[in-house]
Amino acid sequence: MNEATLAPDSLAAERDDAFRRLAWLSTVDHKKIGILYLLTALVFFVAGGVEAIFIRLQLAVPNNTLLSPETYNALFTLHGTTMIFLVAMPALFGLANYFVPLQIGARDMAFPRLNAFSFWVVPMGGILLHLSLLSGSAPSMGWFAYAPLSEKAYSSQLGVDYWALSLFVLGIGSVGTSINIIATVLCLRAPGMTLRRVPLFTWMNFVNSFIVILALPVLNAGLAMLLIDRRLDAHFFMPSGGGSAILWQHIFWAFGHPEVYIVAVPAFGIISEIIPVFSRKPIFGYEFVAASTVAIAILSLGVWAHHMFTVGMGRTADLFFVVSSMLIAIPTGVKVLNWTATLLHGRIQFKTPMLFAIAALVQFLCGGLTGISHAMAALDWQTKNSYFLVAHFHFVIVGLIVFMIMGGLAYWLPKITGRMLSERIGKWTFWLMTIGFNMTFIIQHFLGFAGMPRRVYTYPDLPGWAWMNMVSTIGVFFMTAASLLLVWNIVASLLWGKPAGDNPWDAWTLEWATTSPPPHENFHELPPIRGRRPLWDYANPDRPDPVVGPVHAVEPAPPDKTKSAVLLFIFSETGFFLVLILAFLFYNSTPQPGPGPKELDLLKTGLFSLCLFASSFTLWRSEVGEHNRDNGSMIRWLAATLVLGGVFIIGQGLEYWGLFKSGVAVNTNLFATTFFTLTGFHGLHVCIGLIALAIVLGFAVGGEFKHRPSVALKAVGYYWHFVDVVWVLVLTVVYILPRLR
C-alpha cells in the first residue's frame, strides 16, 4: 500500500543508493531478482542432486548397506521436497521474473518490493528445511507426508515441523510472486501489447499464476492443520482421535496435482518460445496453445483424486476421476500437436535450446502416455506402488521440466549475461543429459513391471532387478556430468564468451529488442506492436504478420494494480478458508463426543458479529468520505471501523476465555480443534486487517491523502469486506447450521 503513495523519483533515488551499498541484497530490480532466483535454484539443485546420487548409489546393488534405512528415507524426502519447491519452482519463477516484464515491454514487475520479499522467502524456506538436519532429525516421511506417519506419534522429532514450516513460507512466497506476475501482465503491458498478442511464455505464466494462487493455499491450510496436530496435540489426521488420515491425502493432492502443472505449464511456455524461433516459423495455432492452457489449468484443479485410486474411494468416485483425468490428455495433446506442426516444414536449426526442446517434447509425450495409463484405475492399482510410477513422474518432471529449464537457460542466458554460451559444450551437455536421463528412467518402467516397489531403501536380489538398477544408477552419472558441464559453460561464457548482441537467435519477441543485458529501465524505446512478433514486423515491413485483434480499437485503461493485487490475494485466501470450512463441516457432520457447537453462546457472538458487520458499513462511509475529498469524515468513519473491529476481536477473546475456563482446549475433541482453527485463523485475518486499517488511518491523519487520491483505503477496504464475508460463512457454518439439525 505504501508503495503506491511513494513518488517514483524517491523510489529511484532510494534504489540508486541501495545499488551502491548492497546491490544484490537490497535489489528490487526484477532482473536481479530473477538471477537470484536462478542462483538459489542452482544451489538447491546441487543439494537435491547429491541426494539423488546417494539414493541411486544405495539402490545400485541389491541388499546394499551404504545408507541406513533412516538416512535413505531422509534423503528421499529431502530430494523430493527440494527438487519441487526449491529447484523447479524458483528456477521457473526466476525465468518468469526476468522475462515476463521484458516480453510485455514493462519496466519492472508491478510490485518490486513484494517481488524481493517473495524471492527472499525462498532461501529462508530452504534454510528452515535444512535446519531440520541440525536438529538431528531430517524429515523422513516422504515429500507427500502421509498421515499418520507424519504425525507426532510416528515422527516424534522436529523434522516434520521444519518441513511443514518451510513449505508454509515457500507457499506464501509463491502466492506473492504469482499475484505479482498477474498484476504485471494485467496492468503494465506496453501500448499495443494486448492480451491477445502476448508471447506464449508470458501467457502461460499468467494462467499458471492463477493455479498457484488457488492451489498453494490449499496446501498451506493442510500444513497449518498438520502443525496444529503436531504441536497442539489435535487430531485432524489421527484416526486414533477420530480424525481422518484420508483427508490429509485429499488436501495434499488437491494441491499436489495442480502443483505438477504449476511446474509444467511454464515449461510448456519455454517450449512454445523456443520451437518457433528455431523452426523459423510462427507458432502453429497460437490460439489453441493458449486456450488449451486454460483448460489444463481448470481441469488440473479438479482431478486430484486419481492419486488416490488405491486408497479405496469406491468404484463410483474412481470412475468419474478416470474419465476426468483422461480428459486432460486432450488439451495437452493439442499442445503437443501444435508444437509438432510448428516443426513441420520449418527450417529447423539444431542449436542447443532447440535440442532440449525437441527432447523435452518426445520425453513429455512418453511421460504423458504413461500418465494416461495411470488414469485408468484398474491399471493404476497394479503399477502405482512400483517403479513404473517413479519412471512416469520423472519423465514429466525431469524429461520435460528440467530439460526445459536447461533449454530456457541456453536460450535466454545470452540475454541475461550478454555473452554467448559455447555451442560445443552445450551439445555435450545435451547429449550427456539425454543419454543419462533415458538410461536412468526408461529402465525403471521395466523395473516396475518386474514388480520392484517404490519407496524402499533396498531390495532382494531377484532375477533382473540387479542389472536394471545398476543401469539406472550409471545413468545418474551422465546427468551429473551434464550438470557440471552446464555450470562450466556458464562460467566459461562469463569469462570468455562472445558478446551476444541484442538478438543472437534472430527471435521476434520484445526481450530481444533491448540490449543484452538489458539496461536498468529495460527499454529505451519499443518497436510498434501490432501482432505477436513485433520484431519480425519491424525487420520485415514489407511482409508483416497479420494484425492480431481489432486494429483501430481504443484500449481501455488497465485496471489499478493495487486493487487487482488485493482482489487476487482475496481469491487466494478464499481457497485457504474454504479448506478450513470444509474440514469443519466434515468433522462436525456427525456430533462429536464431548463439547459441541450447541455449547457456543450464539447470542453473545451474534452481538459481536453485528459489530463486525457494522464495521463494513462504517468503512464504506469512510470510502465515501475519501471519494468526496472529505478528509475529516474519512478519518472519523475509519476510526469507527477500527473500534468496531477491535470490539469484535475482544468478543472473540472473551468467547475463547470462556471456553478455556470450562476446559475446552484445541485438543479436547475434533469440534474444539476445528472450531479454534477456523475462528482462530479468521481472528488472525481480522487482526491483520486492523493493522492495515490502522496504517491507512495513520497516513490519513498525517494528511497523506489530502493532496492526491490514493487507492490505499479502497484496497484495504476490499480486504476488510472480505474478512467480514468470511465471518458470515463462519457464523453460518459454526454457530447456526448445527442448531438446525
Place this chain on the structure above:
Amino acid sequence: MKTLLLSGWTSNPAAVLCCAAGAALYFVLFGASRRAWFLAAAEAVVLLALASPVNALADGYLFSAHMLQHILLLLVAPPLLLASLPPTVSFPMHPVAGWLAGVGAMWFWHAPALCDAAAASRPIHAVQTLSLLALGSAFWLQILAPCESRRLRPLPAVLYLFTACTACSVLGIILTFSPVTICSRYMHPVDRLGIAGLLNGWGMTMNRDQQIGGLLMWVPMCFLYLCAIFSQFARWYGERDAEPTI
C-alpha cells in the same frame, strides 16, 4: 430396464401445457424463424427432465437422477432458451446478480431441509423447477444475452464461468464426500414402478447414489462450464474490428 424405459414416462400435464403455452407465446411474439429450433431444443430438454424416466427416477428413487434433472434445468435448457430469443429482447441484469442466481440456485436447493421439501411436496417441486429455469436464465444471460452488447466481455466471462464452476464443484465435493445423507427422502423409496430390483441390480446403494449425485455436479457440470469457457476464447480470438479490446 425395459419396464423403466417404457413405463417410466410420466404424463406431466403441467409441464407439457407450460411448454405448449411457451411455444405459442413465442410464435405470437416473435413469429417463426430458424431460432425457433433452439426453443424446440430447450423444450425437449425440459420435457426430458420432467416427463421422461429421469423424472420417474428422480421422484423418490435416486438422488443422482434428481441431480441430473437439476443440471438439465439449470445449465442446459436456459442457454437454449436464450439462444432462441431475437436480439431485440433485452433484460438488464448485473453480473454479480447473475452469478449469485446460478450458483445460489444449486446451493439453495441442496440444503437438506429444502431438498427434502422439494422431493416431498408437489407445489414446492414446481416452484423449484421454475426457479431453476429462471435462475439458470439469469445466470446465462451474462454469457448469451440475445443482444450481443449486453454480454460480458470474453475475459470477464471466462472469470465468471470459472468461479461459478469452482463454486459448484465445492458443493459437488461436499455431496460426494459427505458422511451424512443430504436428502433423506431417497433413503426409503416407495417402489411405485416396481424397479427397486433393477436398481439393486445396478448396485445402487444410498451412499453410492449420493456420491454419483455429487460427482455429477462436480465433474460433468464443470465440463459444461469448460465448454462455455472455450466458446468465450473462440469469441475473443475471433474478434475483429469495431469492438473494444480488453
